[in-house]
Amino acid sequence: MVIRLKRCPSCQRNVERDLAACPNCGAPFTWGASRYEPAPTLMPPRLPVAPAPHDVTMALSASLLLVGTGQMYNHQIAKGMVMLVVTLGILTLTLLRWSTPLIAVMLILWMVSMLDAALVAGRVLNQEQVRPWQWF
């Protein structure tokens, strides 16, 4: 019986050619016809990440904390950003010249944005087609 030897590329010792891994250092190898080829790396299969179901409460609480963020959560990014900028503008005006009408406008916008965020989140949850600037 002829044992064919080959040099392990990892530890440089002579090992039996037909082995799947080096008995000395444990390095896996597949011998090619004439040259060493590293064993193919086994990659775990990429599992598709299941998206979390859309959350109405999440949209509502985001809008409660900061106007526009609930809309962004609902994938209405531009609409949410415009709402945020407009609200910050009105907030600045309100702080500069403290006036009841401005405070009222702020509160109404806030309520409307929360209502909008919750209703649109419900549509997203029901997998309805929601346009980027759609309201309620």
Ligand SMILES: [Zn+2]
């Ligand atoms: Zn080895």
